[in-house]
Amino acid sequence: MEHFQSETVTVAQGSAYDVIVVGGGMAGVGAAVAARRQGKRVLLLEKGSYLGGLATLGLVVLYHPPLDDGAGRKLVGGLAEELLHLSIKYAYDDLPEGWTFRAEKGPEKGRYQTVFNAPSFALALNELMQQEGIDVLYDALFCIPRMERKRCTGVSVETKAGRYFYSARAFVDASGDGDLLHRAGAEMVERPENALTFWMLSTDLDNMQRAIEAGDVGKAIRIEAIGANPHEDCVEKDVKRYGIRTPEEVSEFIMRGMNMGLTRLKSFDRARRCLVSIPGMAEYRKTRALVGEYTISEKDREKHFEDSIGCTKEEFEPHCIEIPYRCLMTRQCDNILAAGRIISSDGRPRDTIRLIAICVQTGEAAGIAASMLAGSDTTAADLDVPTLQEKLTAQHNKLHF
Ligand SMILES: Cc1cc2nc3c(=O)[nH]c(=O)nc-3n(C[C@H](O)[C@H](O)[C@H](O)COP(=O)(O)OP(=O)(O)OC[C@H]3O[C@@H](n4cnc5c(N)ncnc54)[C@H](O)[C@@H]3O)c2cc1C
Known part of the structure; x- marks a missing residue:
């Protein structure tokens, strides 16, 4: 393939941030809100003109997997629960009675899940970004990371105003396709798996x-x-x-x-x-995934992990799974974390971790982890996981089933 570089493209200098999140789908929103609530200056980059990714642009209007265990006990809290309620704040739902915000228990029969109205949710997400004080660049396509060995120092972004460079101390790849990690040199698995x-x-x-x-x-x-x-x-x-x-x-x-x-x-x-x-983005379920420090798969069903950042019950399977922090990171990149459907996972568990609620959950963990990296010189591999877990628990997340 012939490669060429245009000499006419200039890169303008944008602002400096603590954390940059690439991709404004459910994982990216979770990451941005979580990092911001840790007091960090956050930039969220989204190539489309509204937030939510596949959930809104892709018309996947079912907030899954259920946040409960099927026997009336809540398994998923944190931002995943908060955004479920935001998804239905301005429009209809089919949330069963009894599942109220932050309730620990609910009805055994009605699962803690809902349908939502995509445009209303997108408007609510836009409102949330302003309330939280998160800088959002819409219509802004992340292109290339600038790497200094294993550390990312900034990203170039294609916009209608030209190509801009934004720097940050830590990054979250929530692009759904692993664009940032892939271009930063991380090992990814990429199988053409999507039937039409x-x-x-x-x-x-x-x-x-x-x-x-x-x-x-x-x-x-x-x-x-x-x-x-x-x-x-x-x-x-x-x-x-x-x-x-x-x-x-x-x-x-x-x-x-x-x-x-x-x-x-x-x-x-x-x-x-x-x-x-009709959908405003390609409805791919699985594209690239990170080959992280740990890959969660069928062998990990019903298993407890010391570095768990959240848990869920598999969709259509009777098994609970916990998600280790190591699925969100690679030793190949010191300050980039994965969030959402690209985290290191395989087999049927991958079909659960890519669902909306769990994308928010991994987004929240990645956002807090990135905020910790932004405030120190440590690397993703050496992150103080117990502190991350404490922060997640303080935000009403459950680490273990
Ligand atoms: C057909 C279909 C049915 C599904 N059914 C369900 C269901 O019933 N329930 C359920 O919970 N889940 C379902 N899912 C899965 C779920 O919708 C997604 O896996 C989840 O929403 C993914 O969230 P994400 O944030 O990881 O990625 P995405 O939603 O893909 O978000 C990525 C975001 O990043 C942006 N982006 C990408 N590249 C760049 C770039 N270079 N620069 C800037 N921005 C970029 C995109 O525009 C997008 O907004 C379904 C998926 C599909 C395709």
Whole structure:
């Protein structure tokens, strides 16, 4: 491949921060809020024009996995619980009665999860950033890290105003695709695993009637989940799988997704049923993941870890898992932490840790860890994990199941 460098691109100097978070999905929001609440100056970079990532732009409007253990006991608290309630602050929900904010126990039958309205949640997230005092750059594409050996000193960002350089003492990669860690030289695993998927929202007269009868506008909205089921073994073996190996591959994934959407649209009775929204980003479930200091997989079910930063019950599996801090870091980068669907994980547990609530959970842990790195000369590998755990517990997180 031919490489070239343009001589006309100049890089303007942006501000200096304690912590920079790359990617404003659920993990990035969690990381930014957590670092800010530790008193740090935080910059959140988002290439889109609103926050939430796959949860809002991608129309994945189901806040999962449930925050409880299925027997009425809460397992996930912290920011994951706070953002669940924020997701439904300005619109409908289907949260079972009894699961109130910071309740330790709830109904055994109704799980602690909800549907939410994506645009209302995006507006609420934008409000939250301002309330917290987090600097957000929208429409700002992270491009390249500046590395001094294993330490990142700043990132260049492509914006409509040109290319800017922002420096910081610590970083969180919440890009969903590991863009920062990958470009910083960390070992990543990248398998083209995604069968075609396209989630759209629609409404129709029957649903509207049901919503009117129930006095609940949320019942008018329907998720048109087209394509692959998340469980790999439910997807036919010879189905084409996509990754992010070339720009053409990504575009084909998006274009063929939209073709599937159009086929569904053509089947509508246009007087009775219409689309409300289509996704604004590629609906990849898994792209790159960090090969971290520890990789969580099936072998770790029901296992306790001394360096756990949170726990959950696996989706559709009866097993509890704890997430070691070591899944968020690599010795190849001293001051960059992973958050969200890119943390070091494999097998079925990976299909749980990539769900919204757990992305917020790992985002919160990465944000606090980054704030600790920003305030000292230590490295991610030498971080004082008991202190991180104390800070997480003080924020209502549960470390062990
Ligand atoms: C079809 C589908 C169905 C799903 N179903 C569910 C479900 O029912 N329940 C559930 O809980 N989860 C579900 N998930 C999973 C869940 O939605 C995601 O895994 C989770 O939201 C990922 O959060 P994240 O913050 O790690 O990454 P993302 O949501 O991918 O966020 C990454 C953010 O970073 C930004 N970004 C990326 N690169 C750059 C860059 N270079 N510069 C600046 N910004 C950048 C992106 O624009 C995005 O906002 C589903 C996912 C898919 C695809």
